Amino acid sequence: MYYVFMKRYYIFLIVCLLFLPLNNAENEKIRVVTTTSITGSIVEDLAGDKVEVYTIANPSLCPAHYDLKPSDIEIATKADILIYQGFEPWVEQIEEELKEDVVIEKVSGPWNTPENLRKYYRQIASILEEKIDLGDRLQSCLEYINKTDSELKKIAEENGFGDIKVCCQEFQKAFVSYLGFNVTISYPSPETLTSQDIAEIEEKIREENIKLVISNLQSGTSLGEALEGMGLVHVVLTNFPGTGTELHNMSAVMMYNAKKLASAVENLGIRSELSLIKSKLQVYEYATFGLIAVAIVEAIIIWRKNVK
DSSP states (O other): OHHHHHHHHHHHHHHHHHHHHHHHHHHSOEEEEESSHHHHHHHHHHHGGGEEEEEOSOTTSOGGGOOOOHHHHHHHTTOSEEEEOSOOTTHHHHHTTSOTTOEEEEOOSOOSSHHHHHHHHHHHHHHHTTTSOOTTHHHHHHHHHHHHHHHHHHHHHHTTGGGOEEEEEGGGHHHHHHTTOEEEEEEOOGGGOOHHHHHHHHHHHHHHTOOEEEEEGGGBSHHHHHHGGGTOEEEEEOOSTTSSTTOOSHHHHHHHHHHHHHHHHHHHHHHHHHHHHHHHHHHHHHHHHHHHHHHHHHHHHHHHHHHO
């Protein structure tokens, strides 16, 4: 009896040991390394706690100017999936250190409009579905983008964005145009502009009577700050999630940017009203001086008649 019991016990123990590594492998999360917070936030939205996500570039900086650190490469070597966008010059340096079985995928193109953002979600979902089951997460994400799309259009309509000419940094042009603004001037990163370029932009601003300049945080804000000296309202938008505590994905970023633009337009309206009031006051001031002058002349005439 004891022999039979021990035999069954050892068989049970062996079976448990055989299945233990398999269970651990099944429970181990997929490691996804992304080069930017754009793709990183999309992976988190789609996969949630089924993956471990590490984003390399600081979202406050242009990824093209990011200085890769040894710790970034070390983490990337543990990746199961690497997702990049194509404008990161340091990606090749990472690829040289990766394991042969790492899935490397490029997701490129503009992203900061609802239409383009949907494309990003669909493409990244197809990448992740090779490794994990996403359930209905993609559909939920797309529905949320659709809701954001409607809210953005409502903000644009209520604030009359379509009637306003703007000078806009080129990486924000797609989003600003989507909202209906008239992008009369589009300029590259301020660091690439010459003195002649800036002079031409200033001349065009005067010709078109532009009152609003839009900067992109990651590209630098120096031109926008300089144009404030011409009386323009300056607003700084961001192109990447993670630059604020509530900016967890691109839908949140687009809403944040739209509200900043609405505030800027309101400020523009206040300035216009103040300018109009100031002009009227000047007219009243001139009229008052004129009436005083007439009164003085009449007083002198009357005085002279009385003297005679």
